[in-house]
Amino acid sequence: MITLYDIHTHHKHSEHKAIISVLPSQYIPIQDVYYSIGIHPWNSDNYQKDDIDLLQQYIQHHNVVAVGETGIDRKRGACIEQQVILLEKHIALSEQFKKPLILHVVHGIDIILNMHNKYKPSQQWIIHGYRGNPITTRQLLNKNIQLSFNHKFNIESVKITPIEKLWIESDENPELLEENYRKIALIKNLSVDELKLSTQLRAEKLFFQS
Numbered sequence: 715m716i717t718l719y720d721i722h723t724h725h726k727h728s729e730h731k732a733i734i735s736v737l738p739s740q741y742i743p744i745q746d747v748y749y750s751i752g753i754h755p756w757n758s759d760n761y762q763k764d765d766i767d768l769l770q771q772y773i774q775h776h777n778v779v780a781v782g783e784t785g786i787d788r789k790r791g792a793c794i795e796q797q798v799i800l801l802e803k804h805i806a807l808s809e810q811f812k813k814p815l816i817l818h819v820v821h822g823i824d825i826i827l828n829m830h831n832k833y834k835p836s837q838q839w840i841i842h843g844y845r846g847n848p849i850t851t852r853q854l855l856n857k858n859i860q861l862s863f864n865h866k867f868n869i870e871s872v873k874i875t876p877i878e879k880l881w882i883e884s885d886e887n888p889e890l891l892e893e894n895y896r897k898i899a900l901i902k903n904l905s906v907d908e909l910k911l912s913t914q915l916r917a918e919k920l921f922f923q924s
C-alpha cells in the first residue's frame with residue numbers, strides 16, 4: 715500500500731505520514747512524528763519573546779522538517795508591519811537551517827511575492843490551503859512557489875499547477891485527506907495512486923531526506 719502524505723495538519727495524531735503544524739509552545743516531539751513549527755499569523759499579536767527563542771531552538775530538531783506555518787493574514791492578527799517582521803524571522807530561520815517554509819496567506823500574496831523577490835530564498839516555499847485564482851497562481855508558480863490544496867480550492871488553479879509543484883493536505887479536517895487526493899487526482903487526470911506516489915517521492919526528497 716502507498717503511504718498517504720499529509721503535508722499540513724493540525725491534528726496531533728495522524729494515521730498518515732504527516733507534517734503536524736504546531737506553535738513553539740505546543741511542540742512535544744514524539745518519535746517518528748514530524749512537525750513544522752512557527753508562529754501563526756493569528757498569533758502575531760500575542761506571542762512572547764520566549765516563543766521566538768523556542769522556535770529557534772526547536773527548528774534544529776530532526777523531527778522538525780519545515781518552518782511554519784507563518785505568513786500574512788490581512789483579516790486577523792497584528793498589523794501588517796508586525797506580521798512582516800515576524801514572517802522575516804521565519805524566512806531567516808528557514809534559510810539558516812535549510813528547511814522549507816510553510817505559508818498561510820489571506821489577502822497577502824502581494825507581500826509574499828515581494829518577500830520572495832527581496833530575499834531570493836534557497837529554500838522551498840509552499841502556500842498551504844491555497845485557494846487563489848489562476849492569475850495569482852501563475853505569478854506564484856513563476857517564482858517557483860509551490861501550492862498545497864485541501865478541500866476548498868479553485869479548480870482552474872489546480873488545473874494549471876504542475877504536479878511537481880502541487881501538494882495535498884488536510885489542515886483542520888484529517889478525515890478529508892483521502893477525499894482531497896481523489897478530487898485533485900480527478901482534476902489532474904491522474905489515478906489516485908499516481909498522485910499518491912508522486913507526492914510520496916517528492917515529500918521524501920523535500921522533507922524527509924537527511
Ligand SMILES: [Zn+2]
Pocket residue numbers: 722723724735783842885886
Ligand atoms: Zn493550518
